[in-house]
Amino acid sequence: MRAARLSKPGVVEVSHVAIPEPGAGQVLVEMHFASICGSDVHIVFDEMHNPDRLGKPGYPGHEGVGVVVGGESERFPPGTAVLTVPAGDRGGCFAEFQVVDESQLVQLAPGADLRRMLLAQQLGTTIFAMKKFIGRRERPRVAAVIGAGSAGLFFLQQVIRLGCEAVVVSDRNRERLAAAKQFGATETVLAPCGSVVDAVHELTGGFGADLVIEAAGYDACRAEAVEAVREKGTVGLFGYPERRGSSPFPVERCFRKSLTVEWISKTQAESGLASFRAAVERIVSGDIEVDHCLTSMHELDEAPMAMQLARDHGGGAAKVGFVLAAGAAELQVEMTNGDEL
Structure with a gap:
């Protein structure tokens, strides 16, 4: 072969x-x-x-x-x-x-x-992640997604279907941001010339987003997520680590803002592969593009x-x-x- x-x-x-x-x-x-x-x-x-x-x-x-x-x-x-x-x-x-x-x-x-x-494989991992990001917490009114690759665009579709009123999406690529607009993003930010933190704060009057999802896999993006989220908000960290061992992360800011920070891995270990099965169903039904x-x-x-x-x-x-x-x-x-x- x-x-x-x-x-x-x-x-x-x-x-x-x-x-x-x-x-x-x-x-x-x-x-x-x-x-x-x-x-x-x-x-x-x-x-x-x-x-x-x-x-x-x-x-x-x-x-x-x-x-x-x-x-x-x-x-x-x-x-x-x-x-x-x-x-x-x-x-x-x-x-x-x-x-x-x-x-x-x-x-x-x-x-x-x-x-x-x-x-359905990639979508399944984001469905699994959303279970942790939302949990029993109130559904977000304002969200941000950092990274508009396949995972980021799947997250965008899901938060919109949850009834999120406004979603800011950032990425380094104009074509991906155009897709985000088509899927309902309220505002898009072209990095690094634009700041997702500034965009979220301007949209919310300085309050911050209820949920910020990092789907790019870079330390700088994880730091942006912490700055863009509101006090007592949720940061969902989906992106892969940049390196082995320790990495810089704004622990003090998380502490001062009293944040919930959820890390995602091991979707494959979920009982019954439930999120992957749900992904298949959502693609077949047309619920997720x-x-x-x-x-x-x-x-x-x-x-x-x-x-x-x-x-x-x-x-x-x-x-x-x-x-x-x-x-x-x-x-x-x-x-x-x-x-x-």
């Missing part, structure tokens, strides 16, 4: 490798589509990788969708379409085939649009370029992903049948 892999820090290579064999409790999935997570960018370029996984086929990809083609599973027999949701440090979906534990699969309906279902995340899809052989593109904020795209060989065949059938892509 063809597989991309992180051969050494900062270097992604594509080559032919043996198709893996599933063990007990595992299945072999022929991957159709995969996408690059922000955490993958940190893993590749910021030495956040798992040393034991360096050089493994498909690593660090963990956002994927495909069809089961092997294994002894009664729950997922061959021909079953699945969303693959392994933990980030166990992913291998940047390859034409991937072995996945049964416990890390979500079954999809026969005939499901696998391109759109691909986004995902097509904007499918505009920058590439062949697997372009993996080094695609990873650099993701590092450069997608070149304006909300998401960067891959069409594997099986996915390309699926798209060709759709084109032959006259379906709209």
Whole structure:
């Protein structure tokens, strides 16, 4: 099979490798589509990788969708379409085939649009995050989202559906901010020339937002989130760490403002993979729009370029992903049948 892999820090290579064999409790999935997570960018370029996984086929990809083609599973027999949701440090979906534990699969309906279902992985992590960000607290009247990639735009759609009256969104890319406007952002801020903190304070008369979600993965953005939120408000930290070990964080400001700060990880460990299942349902129902995340899809052989593109904020795209060989065949059938892509 063809597989991309992180051969050494900062270097992604594509080559032919043996198709893996599933063990007990595992299945072999022929991957159709995969996408690059922000955490993958940190893993590749910021030495956040798992040393034991360096050089493994498909690593660090963990956002994927495909069809089961092997294994002894009664729950997922061959021909079953699945969303693959392994933990980030166990992913291998940047390859034409991937072995996945049964416990890390979500079954999809026969005939499901696998391109759109691909986004259920990223959407699921944001649904899981919103459960913690909101909890039993009052729903926010004013919110801010820092980072308008796929996760940030999913957060934006969710807070609007919660009845949030005003949402400020910031990003470094004009195209992403244009998408945020289309999804209902009250105000957008182009960083770094504009300040999300100033925009929120101006909108609220200096009071601050009830909820600020950091979805970019940078220390400076986490500090902005603390400054933009109101006293006794909630800061939701979704972005991946920039580095291993300690990082700067405005602890005193959090203390003085009496903030609730929620950190998000381990959606894959949630009982029953509930948030991923909810994501599938919300995509199928049309409650959450995902097509904007499918505009920058590439062949697997372009993996080094695609990873650099993701590092450069997608070149304006909300998401960067891959069409594997099986996915390309699926798209060709759709084109032959006259379906709209």
